[in-house]
Amino acid sequence: MKNTFIGAPMERREDLRFLRGKGTYVDDLAPEGLLYAVILRSSVAHGRIRSIDASAALKIEGVHSVITARDMPDGPPIIPMRLQPLPEFKPFEQPVIAHDKVRYVGEPLAVVLASSVAIGEDTLEHIAVEIDDLPAFSEWQVAAQNKSLLFEQAGTNRSLTFYSRKGDADAAFAKAPYARKEKLNTGRHYGLTMEPRGVMAEWDAGKGRLTISGAAKVPFFNRRILAKQIGLPESAIEMIENDVGGGYGARGEFYPEDFLIPFAARHVNRPVKWIEDRRENLMAMNHARETEAHIEIACERDGTIIGLRGDVHTDMGAYMRTNGAVGARNVVQFMGGPYRVPHVKLDSHLWMSNKTPVGTYRGPGRFESSFYIERLLDMVAGDLGIDRIEMRRRNLVTAAEQPYPIASVQPTDAHDQYDSGEYSEAMNRALKEFNWAEKSKFAGKLIDGKYHGLGIACFVEGGAAGPKESARLEVNGDGTITVFMGSSAVGQGVETVFAQIAADALEIPMDRIRHVYHGSTTTVSDGYGAYHSRSIVMGGSALLDATEKFQAAIREAGAKKLGCRPDEVKIGEDTVSGGGKSFPLAELAGLTAEGAFLNKKHTYSYGTHIAHVTVDAKLGQVQILDYVVVQDVGRAINPLTLRGQIIGSLVQGLGGAMLEHLQYDEQGQFLTGSLADYLLPTATDFPNLRCFVTDDYPSPINPLGAKGAGEGGIVAAGGVMANAVANALSSFGAQPRRLPLSPSYIWELVQAGSRQAAE
Amino acid sequence: MKLPPFEYAAPATLKEAVALLASHGGEAKPLAGGQSLMPMMAFRIAQPSLLVDLRKLPDLKSIAIDKDGVRLGAMVRWRDIQDDKRLAQAHPLLQAAIAHVAHYQIRNRGTVGGSVCHADPAAEMPGIALTCDAEMTVMGKGGQRVIKAADFFLGALTTALQPDEILIEVKLPAWPAGRRFGFQEFARRRGDFAMAGIAVFYDPDAGGTASNAHVGVIGVGEKQRRLGKAEAAINGSTLDEAAIAKASAAASAEVEPQDDIHASAAYRRALTGTLLERALKSAAG
């Protein structure tokens, strides 16, 4: 039997379970004796803690205990960086609970353990907290004055500068016939998950074992951190992955609660559960994206890019968290996007401020840099009188240039290269699907009171972070097969996709793959998790390796039973045969084999977004009439789930382009603490979205040829929308320079244009 | 975001309800659709000691229409207003405005009384009540009284209601057949509270000259309000381009907007004028 599940639009296996209400989320768990944790969070943005007095709280009926930093004899442990763990970041890392200072609104001060969440919340106002205010700030410009310091011993509010370099930018700029400098900003977003975070910890005092439910994304890494912090061997901690309602880079990183809840469970010897509510979620989950670029581009007169140089400032919030540096690194590493940029000199400055700390959010640094480069390209094309499409075609990386090396970044010593692709082919396909030739007639026209505009942006999406991933297969008692994966499920449909890959490799029907288990530390010996669009490439490739080893193991065992040579053994759907005899596969129940995939290189899928919008210049209202995404993913394992990934990430991108912005006042008070203030796209906001997937250029760096593809929808959305609005409002000379493109901002651009025309 | 502790009662008569409210020293609150009160309690902005659920009270759920106008019971829900075909004639401005309130699920729960008593500056119903010179009938320990809309709304989330008083009915004066009206608002997403909204009506004579102009604005400044200068610009005009431009400029000049996280004050000022211009054009057309 030759299967072709790979490449087929298979429906998601996991959906049936979810649709029947059979999913199990961490909040569905309620073991005997459970206590509910509620966290007291700082309402002060910056201050020195004088005292926390819980004596009144402890008298309330139903309150079991209140935990503060004082319950930790060696002081609260520090959460280390997971990615880019540079010594420079050390002074800025976050303690699991505030002990001497608070540095942002929402920082944990105390944990109430109570018999219900409601009682826990009632208790918060009875904990007396005295904090002496310190000057707080919420803008990098103020941070850069280094007057008020978040970390006095560090002596500066700047945790690091990344240096992105290629060629000799200053020399190239000195000779360049044309250059343009711009200041551009992106808003502050976060990877809002439908299901907020949750942790449940159970302590078995007899066996000295901790079981933690609600793990996600990087359970093996988090176990290592926790083991060290809490003083247990890794083998005494089990991390269980339940169903989760969304990850987006934010869920599953090690947060303060990932220590506090297990600590509490052990401290009081009772199971403890904490479920984040939406208000907490907005101020406790990692923020992302807020950058300001002062950036200059140099070009030949024909539009050929010569170089990029300048500075990017990222507002990191109050602490350096596990993956917090990734966005600030990426923004300067990938500023060139899919374009050929021979000379790069970009510095990325990481500023601490009195805001929620930053982490990665789908397309970290890429969404920001795509907005920057795409805005610049349109401005340059306008200056030089070059068609926008031609401008891009001239600069897109060609297949002949692959693998194409991009700027390297210090001090992390990041050197990277794109892997494969003729980037203009995706653009051509998008132009055709969109019918650009026809629709460009509308560009800038006022029709029925609305200005029409077209925007285009091209992108690359990085994926497949190494170093390693593992997979294991096992024969079940009934002859079906179970797959165990080291990477995690955060809603991407990996159960389906891994079953497709395994069934193809084993040449059996998909329903013979009974279960796909993932994420939990119980499933495989080691795992690296779900981030950087890596699950399919890394996990899928590990799975291929595991199936080879699994087949070899079956042949070996079969040969013994059948009395023939292993190479004579044939593995059927549910039987093993050879030497004229056969037996049911079920007889090998328990047989197992583990495989792995090691990789240091990254995959780069690529594509193009095009949008047709209308702008009501008086309201500042933007509506999308048509939107096309073309993405080449190397090899599409499941076009159906992939489509879901692209459209879903695109809607998130449009949210960032048009609506979302986490705001603070100048004193660091949080102004967007509910979903009435932090505006997410709803079902009626962006109805007309289309996407097309190609797999014309497989990745040469993994056996599947697949590339990470979970982020492409989000990356170019900011740039394309800003370009479309600029095009629509070209008669006003409007050039959007920041996101989100709120009605108020667009109206301001129109006003400025009208004023200028009048003068 | 769990609710703080509170007691709950669902009395069967208005008298009981009033007595319950009076018994808690200002700490009790009526509960209607719960769409504003419950979120406020979950955020612990409101912590009433007793909730007096109005759902069992008879006679608060009807829409009565006669020659004197439209009487909306306090427990009439947005859905009832949208579904009532008589209102297309009896009060088209009301229906046009209520179509903008929130989302499907919330419109099935939210009530006229809840909205009027909550008095959000951006809410449609208080804006319509004020624009249309509505009268509120309320019942307290001392009996019933009628409060004019102009005296009822005192500021953001503040009304003339006493703690022991329950709103029973909102009466909108009769809507003459030849009346012209427009309603325009703009929110960042469908169903959000508006950044600005305009309700306008006037009565044209045979020659098209307008009189009795009423212009109300929501979502701009501290409370919903009438725009007297814009009204003056409309009255006596035939709503030609120049008159519309004059009225809309007057409206922009008259409002007192502030910056907030969604929009600048300057934008809201301009938006007010734009919306009035559009409302007047749709009224004429």
Ligand SMILES: Cc1cc2nc3c(=O)[nH]c(=O)nc-3n(C[C@H](O)[C@H](O)[C@H](O)COP(=O)(O)OP(=O)(O)OC[C@H]3O[C@@H](n4cnc5c(N)ncnc54)[C@H](O)[C@@H]3O)c2cc1C
């Ligand atoms: C997501 C969302 C979006 C929304 N968008 C809009 C919108 O665009 N426009 C809009 O207008 N509204 C909007 N709302 C509010 C909604 O319309 C509310 O339902 C309404 O404002 C309050 O009505 P309620 O019946 O739910 O009142 P409740 O929440 O039950 O009560 C509100 C207040 O009024 C008091 N009260 C209620 N009834 C009486 C009475 N008869 N006498 C005295 N006091 C009383 C209560 O004690 C309470 O203080 C939105 C709500 C949500 C959740």
